[in-house]
Amino acid sequence: MRVQTALAARWICASLLGLGLAVSSGTARATEASDLETRVKAAFLFNFARFTEWPAATEGAKDFMICVAGNDSTLTVIRDTLQNKEVRGKRPTVRALRTGQDGSGCQMVYFAADEPYSGFGELPVLSVGEGLEFPRQGGIVGFHLVDGRLRFAINPGQAKTAGLKISSRLLELADIVGQGG
Amino acid sequence: MARFSLIRWFGDLTIRYKLRLAIFGTSALALLIAASAIVPFQWVTARDSLQHDLKTLAEVMAANSTAAISFGDRRAAAEILAALRVRPNVLQACLYARESDALELMASYPPVATASLCSAQLSASNALTAKHVRGSAPVLFDRENLGELIIVESNAALVKALQADLLTMGGVLVVCLLVAFFLSTLLQRLIAMPLIELADTAARISNSNDYSLRAPKYWHDEVGALIDTFNTMLGQVESAERDLREVNSNLEVQIQERSRTNATLQQTLGQLQETQAQLVQTEKMASLGGLVAGIAHEINTPVGVCVTAASTLSSRSDELKQAFENNALTASGLKRFIEVAGQSTDIIMSNLHRAASLIQSFKQVAVDQSNADHRRFNVADYINEILLSLRPKLKNTHIDVQVDCDPELSIDSFPGVFAQILTNLVMNSVVHAFEPDSTGRIQITVRPTATGLSLVYADDGSGIRPEVLPKVFDPFFTTRRGMGGSGLGLHIVYNLITQQLGGSIHAVSTPGEGTEFQIEIKSIEHAQPESYSRVS
Numbered sequence: 001m002r003v004q005t006a007l008a009a010r011w012i013c014a015s016l017l018g019l020g021l022a023v024s025s026g027t028a029r030a031t032e033a034s035d036l037e038t039r040v041k042a043a044f045l046f047n048f049a050r051f052t053e054w055p056a057a058t059e060g061a062k063d064f065m066i067c068v069a070g071n072d073s074t075l076t077v078i079r080d081t082l083q084n085k086e087v088r089g090k091r092p093t094v095r096a097l098r099t100g101q102d103g104s105g106c107q108m109v110y111f112a113a114d115e116p117y118s119g120f121g122e123l124p125v126l127s128v129g130e131g132l133e134f135p136r137q138g139g140i141v142g143f144h145l146v147d148g149r150l151r152f153a154i155n156p157g158q159a160k161t162a163g164l165k166i167s168s169r170l171l172e173l174a175d176i177v178g179q180g181g
Numbered sequence: 182m183a184r185f186s187l188i189r190w191f192g193d194l195t196i197r198y199k200l201r202l203a204i205f206g207t208s209a210l211a212l213l214i215a216a217s218a219i220v221p222f223q224w225v226t227a228r229d230s231l232q233h234d235l236k237t238l239a240e241v242m243a244a245n246s247t248a249a250i251s252f253g254d255r256r257a258a259a260e261i262l263a264a265l266r267v268r269p270n271v272l273q274a275c276l277y278a279r280e281s282d283a284l285e286l287m288a289s290y291p292p293v294a295t296a297s298l299c300s301a302q303l304s305a306s307n308a309l310t311a312k313h314v315r316g317s318a319p320v321l322f323d324r325e326n327l328g329e330l331i332i333v334e335s336n337a338a339l340v341k342a343l344q345a346d347l348l349t350m351g352g353v354l355v356v357c358l359l360v361a362f363f364l365s366t367l368l369q370r371l372i373a374m375p376l377i378e379l380a381d382t383a384a385r386i387s388n389s390n391d392y393s394l395r396a397p398k399y400w401h402d403e404v405g406a407l408i409d410t411f412n413t414m415l416g417q418v419e420s421a422e423r424d425l426r427e428v429n430s431n432l433e434v435q436i437q438e439r440s441r442t443n444a445t446l447q448q449t450l451g452q453l454q455e456t457q458a459q460l461v462q463t464e465k466m467a468s469l470g471g472l473v474a475g476i477a478h479e480i481n482t483p484v485g486v487c488v489t490a491a492s493t494l495s496s497r498s499d500e501l502k503q504a505f506e507n508n509a510l511t512a513s514g515l516k517r518f519i520e521v522a523g524q525s526t527d528i529i530m531s532n533l534h535r536a537a538s539l540i541q542s543f544k545q546v547a548v549d550q551s552n553a554d555h556r557r558f559n560v561a562d563y564i565n566e567i568l569l570s571l572r573p574k575l576k577n578t579h580i581d582v583q584v585d586c587d588p589e590l591s592i593d594s595f596p597g598v599f600a601q602i603l604t605n606l607v608m609n610s611v612v613h614a615f616e617p618d619s620t621g622r623i624q625i626t627v628r629p630t631a632t633g634l635s636l637v638y639a640d641d642g643s644g645i646r647p648e649v650l651p652k653v654f655d656p657f658f659t660t661r662r663g664m665g666g667s668g669l670g671l672h673i674v675y676n677l678i679t680q681q682l683g684g685s686i687h688a689v690s691t692p693g694e695g696t697e698f699q700i701e702i703k704s705i706e707h708a709q710p711e712s713y714s715r716v717s
Binding site: 044047050051087088167169173 | 245248251254257
């Protein structure tokens with residue numbers, strides 16, 4: 001437990017540091033930078049899961065299912081990052097979400113940049129995407145960069161529609177969008 | 182030592198101050214005790230409560246900062262800590278994120294320039310320092326320890342609360358002392374005033390001796406009972422004093438009367454003593470007169486015989502002369518004359534001798550009686566001379582006087598006194614002991630003693646009745662008043678023996694058998710000096 005916690009903390013610090021490096025080094029080393037950025041986002045995904053409550057029906061599932069809509073490298077990075085982690089006593093399972101699949105069976109879906117997203121409606125899925133527009137257009141959480149720092153925006157109304165309870169502490173850190181926010 | 186002097190100091194205070202001090206002291210002490218219990222208790226309670234508060238605050242803020250730590254959001258963390266500004270006493274707050282096994286500072290309050298201070302706080306314990314209260318809480322989330330939050334607050338609030346407590350206590354003390362003042366004033370009226378009045382009354386009485394004063398009574402308590410008793414005692418003293426004064430004034434009158442009577446008595450006594458002395462002198466003179474009468478009577482006989490013989494001789498001489506002138510003188514006539522002349526001369530000579538010897542002996546007694554000087558004299562001879570002078574008194578009686586005395590015995594004393602003693606005793610016997618015609622016997626026995634001589638004078642007369650015996654030496658006591666008894670004879674004897682001769686005399690008598698006077702006489706060298714200075 002202590003090891004995991006320590007690791008989590010290290011990721012955060014490392015990722016933020018890395019993020020800074022990535023921003024400063026520009027796009028010349030986009031692939032590496034993208035890797036690091038993805039790892040930071042994976043840590044964020046893990047934390048989103050920790051600060052969110054799913055309806056009791058889905059909480060009963062054995063594993064915590066994280067579906068990733070993106071290329072394989074992104075999937076691999078996220079899977080590696082979340083290895084040996086626990087969300088409320090459950091091991092997170094990372095799998096790919098192919099185009100056309102609905103989100104059923106997934107508790108969280110991450111849409112990498114440029115991945116098409118149509119919205120899950122009332123399905124209890126925490127959808128995370130890129131950009132401020134993502135939560136405005138049917139998604140719940142969207143990553144964006146502010147002054148070189150990774151931040152996220154949340155649409156609480158969409159989360160409510162999905163039947164998810166997002167911790168107020170998480171909301172405090174987020175930029176609120178939708179519902180006039 | 183100091184304790185005793187403090188108690189003595191308190192004990193010497195007036196009751197007024199004692200009461201006030203006791204009430205003040207008690208209330209102040211009670212308050213101090215209460216304060217000394219309450220203030221630390223309040224302090225500890227307030228401190229515990231503050232610590233608890235701080236801990237709770239730290240826990241709440243730690244819980245609030247879970248997301249900020251999870252996402253590494255320093256700005257959000259700083260914002261969370263910034264909420265502490267509503268607590269002005271917070272000096273410092275530090276939020277740490279757990280990195281590996283070490284803690285890394287995430288945010289601090291106040292935001293600037295406290296990073297170094299925070300690193301010092303990490304190693305500090307939760308213990309309360311002199312000026313600070315420290316509360317810390319781990320940042321726990323989902324069974325993970327994400328970090329640590331430490332809040333340090335100054336204990337200004339505690340000090341303020343303590344000050345408020347002390348101020349309240351002070352206010353209560355002042356109020357209590359005011360109440361105590363009123364209470365003590367009231368108590369003073371209830372307790373001290375009656376006592377003070379009582380003491381005042383007592384002092385006024387002792388100053389003025391006016392026992393009609395009374396102490397005023399206020400209440401029916403113990404002091405009231407005391408005052409009642411005091412007043413009752415005053416009443417008793419007053420009446421006793423009045424009685425005493427009355428008795429005193431009576432006594433004074435009595436004393437005045439007594440002293441007046443005494444003076445009269447003294448005067449009477451003086452007169453009496455004077456009279457007595459005169460009487461004694463008179464008696465002495467009478468005794469001397471008797472002696473002279475005795476001498477005259479005694480001498481009268483030989484002188485008379487001489488006169489007769491001389492006249493016979495004279496007439497025979499005339500007859501012889503006539504016969505011679507007429508030449509009728511015969512030889513036988515001359516022879517007869519010579520015989521008669523010889524006889525007459527013999528008679529005259531012998532009688533003149535007798536007269537001369539009588540005068541000689543009387544002369545000595547008379548000189549002694551009128552002379553107070555002492556000399557050495559032969560006791561037996563002197564007794565015989567005295568008895569000779571008494572012969573006229575004894576001649577007509579049938580009293581036989583026997584003297585038993587060593588002819589050689591002599592004593593240095595007052596012969597005149599001695600003579601008067603013996604004369605008076607003999608005359609006493611003659612007058613009182615014997616009937617005029619009865620026969621009697623007087624025995625005088627003289628024996629020498631170490632200091633003088635003892636003389637026992639005994640007669641076998643009628644004796645003295647026992648009830649009279651103790652009074653025989655009293656002046657003017659006589660059983661023959663109006664029959665020639667002066668009542669001074671034995672008194673003079675007693676006085677002469679006890680005072681002039683320094684001796685003693687005791688009378689022993691059996692009625693019908695006789696009286697015995699036992700006399701001790703001291704010679705001049707053994708007598709008391711005053712014995713012969715008091716010559717009467």
